[in-house]
Amino acid sequence: MREADVVIAGGGLAGSFAAAMLGRAGIGAAIVDPHTVYPEDFRCEKLDGVQMHTIGLTGLTDAVLRASTADRECWVARFGHVLEKRPGDQQGIMYDTLVNTARAEIPASVPFIHAKVMDIATGPERQTVKLSNGDEISARLVVVATGLNPNIREKLDITRDIISAGHSISIGFNAKPADPRGFPFPALTYFSESPTDKMAYITLFPVGSMMRANLFGYRHLHDPWLKKLREAPRETLYGIWPGLRALMGDFTVDGFVKIRPVDLYVTGGYRQQGVVLVGDAFATSCPAAGTGARKALVDVERLCNVHIPQWLKTPGMGEGKIAAFYDDPVKRACDDYSSEKAFGLRAFTLDTSAAGIARRWIKFGLHWGKGTMRSLMTPAPSTVVHDDEGNAPQLARGDRHF
Incomplete structure (x- = not known):
């Protein structure tokens, strides 16, 4: 039987970032996933400024920047008209590239076991993880990062309730x-x-x-x-x-x-000894609201930077310890924001009432206002112009473009 302080079940976005962070911190972790190389998957395909800030807290910023493409400037438009040209703060990166980039940052001290987690037997001190290859791992903590796969949750009697099919x-x-x-x-x-x-x-x-x-x-x-x-x-x-x-x-x-x-669902019965759920394994978010990667990254950042190091300092891995993660104010604020954005954007888009129409015009009026102010405050580009003899260059102001 193998032994580890932490076993990570699942090697997607959340699991791979967690393995890289724990390994870099010198914590005895192991990650389990059947894919040697994460396959192509239609999920998160770009990261915004807030998400990149969270990645900065994970220590993987340089690797992600090398693998992604900056958008430089984004035009915001409606009805065929450009309302605003705002500075870019987003990095385009396909989901499989992002996951494999994080995997490349996992230290050699963290075993990557190519198998599936089949069952988990929990206890107040140690957890036993059974794998599809017949191996077993004894660990103090299991991080469930299996995404939408329900098998492990069902084994642990963790329920899934769809709140918006x-x-x-x-x-x-x-x-x-x-x-x-x-x-x-x-x-x-x-x-x-x-x-x-x-x-x-x-x-x-x-x-x-x-x-x-x-x-x-x-x-x-x-x-x-x-x-x-x-x-x-x-x-x-x-x-x-x-x-x-x-x-x-x-x-x-x-x-x-x-x-x-995309269905939106939440879990129930997840406050259990020795096991913690992160990312989509805990609750889904709406891709249209752009909060899925943010929620998973915040989960991993808080868990690996704050809670796991504290939990491992003292014996036991009871429900009281695990509750500290689910009650973390930063995590809860992120979860609440994700839910509000999911339902808020849907209502904003589909509302046919006079109030809904007014809200949309106000929003796009604000875009136009910000775009106009930015255009007026941005210095026009300068070009060097020479006289007929090629002497005494003077500056000529270029046209502003809005």
Whole structure:
């Protein structure tokens, strides 16, 4: 039987970051996942400034920056008009690249066991983890980072309660511009033109040499519109948002259109001795709200930087210790924010009342106001102009672009 202080079940985003952090801290950890290399998966595809700040607390910023692509500047638009050109603070990175980047930072002192966790027997001092390869691991703590897989939760009698079935739909594809010079924008977020669109927004951002498109909305998985989008993405997209054509122009989809429905659920009975749940294993979030990676990263950061080092200082791993993580004020604030954003964005997008219409106009008016102020306060670019004899260069002010 192997022994470890901490066993991490699952090697996705949360599990891989946790293994890297614990290993770097000198804590005796082991990670269990069946995939030698994490496979392609349609999940988080970019990180915003807040998420990058949290990654900074994990110690993996440099590695993530090397593997990702900065968006530089993002145009915010609606009805075919650019409202704001805001400084970019996002990093484009495919989910499998992000996970494998974190895995590459796991120290050699942390065993990576390529198997599945089949069962966990818990106790007040040590936990026994049974693997699909027949091995067993004795550990003080098990971190369950198995994402949407319910097997381990069910073994532990942890319930899953769906609070919003079919809450949102996520769509992803690579957009290839017809113009060889590329798209006119570094990155673009285009918001819904009407509640009847049943779509919140589309965001386009660079990942390496390609332009990735993420489209989020509130349609049922079997909605005929989604089938049309797969078959004729450009025509279907411009059919609901004709103003988008003026910004994107002609384009083709390189590869497949991926579609992922999302249910929102929470767990019950999770306050147990010797076991802690993180990321989607604890509760899901809505990708349209952009809080999924943030929630998983905050879970891991608080657990590995704050709680596990404290728990290991004293004997036992009872429910009282575990409760400190679930009651952590930073984690709880992040969980609450994620839930509020999920339901808030859905209501904001679909509300057909006068108040809902007014809220949307106010929001986009604020975007326009910020864009105007930024344009007026940004110095125009300068170019050097020479006279006819090539002497005495003088500065000429370039046109401001809004």
